[in-house]
Amino acid sequence: MADTEIRLEIVTPDSTVYSEVVEHVVVPTANGRIDLYENHAPLIDRLNPSDIKVVKDGKTEYLAVGAGFVEVYAKKVSIITDQAIIVDEDNHEEIEAAIKRAEVALDEGRESNIDEAQMQLLEAAAKFERARKLAKGKVR
Numbered sequence: 001m002a003d004t005e006i007r008l009e010i011v012t013p014d015s016t017v018y019s020e021v022v023e024h025v026v027v028p029t030a031n032g033r034i035d036l037y038e039n040h041a042p043l044i045d046r047l048n049p050s051d052i053k054v055v056k057d058g059k060t061e062y063l064a065v066g067a068g069f070v071e072v073y074a075k076k077v078s079i080i081t082d083q084a085i086i087v088d089e090d091n092h093e094e095i096e097a098a099i100k101r102a103e104v105a106l107d108e109g110r111e112s113n114i115d116e117a118q119m120q121l122l123e124a125a126a127k128f129e130r131a132r133k134l135a136k137g138k139v140r
Contacts, residue, residue, distance in 0.1 A: 004023060004037055004038040004039075005021045005022070005023065005038055005075070006021070006022060006023075006024065006025070006036065006037060006038045006040075006075055006076065006077055007019070007020070007021050007022075007075060007076045007077070008020055008021075008022050008025050008054060008076075008077045008079075009076070009077070009078050009079065010063065010065065010079040010081065011078070011079065011080050011081070012081055012082065013082065017063070017084040017085070017086070018054075018063060018084070018086065020056060021056075022054050022055060023037075023055045023056060023057075023058075024036060024037045024038075024055050025052060025053065025054050025055070025077055026052065026053035027047065027052055027070050027077070027079070028047065028048040028049075028050035028051070028052070028065075029045040029046060029047060029048060029070060030045055030046040030047075030048060031045055034070075036072055036077050038074070038075055039074050039075070040072050040074070041072075042072060042073055042074075043070070043071070043072040044069065044070070044071050045069070045070050046067075046068075046069060046070075047065060047067060047069055047070045047079060047080075047081055048067070049065060049066045049067050049124065050064075050065065051063065051064055051065075052064075052065055052079070063084055063085065063086050064083075064084065064085050065079065065081045065083065065084045066081050066082040066083035066084070066124055067081065067082055067124055068080050068081030068082060069081075082124065083124075
């Protein structure tokens, strides 16, 4: 492990998806992508659906996340999100199929009489699936 360490925890309504000590993490926020190291200034921000870059033991891995919040204190980053997945466990065919399903549901939602809250859920699902694809493309 590097000289600097920070605990990263990613929690969804269903489970703790990730809980590890890492060197640093790059998080997509409403104010741009933020590279977080140990002893970062305290921060609370809105999390955008996208990919998260995690560097641990000199190796880089990516996770896809949905909308949520990020909270940072000296040696801990907490992410609370509606969806999260470690993309190394994904395959391209599953991701493409999920994107198509999300886009079809979104198109059908636009053509029907569903309310705004349901449309936002469909849009969030589509964004999350695109984030999975983006993050998987970064895994080599």
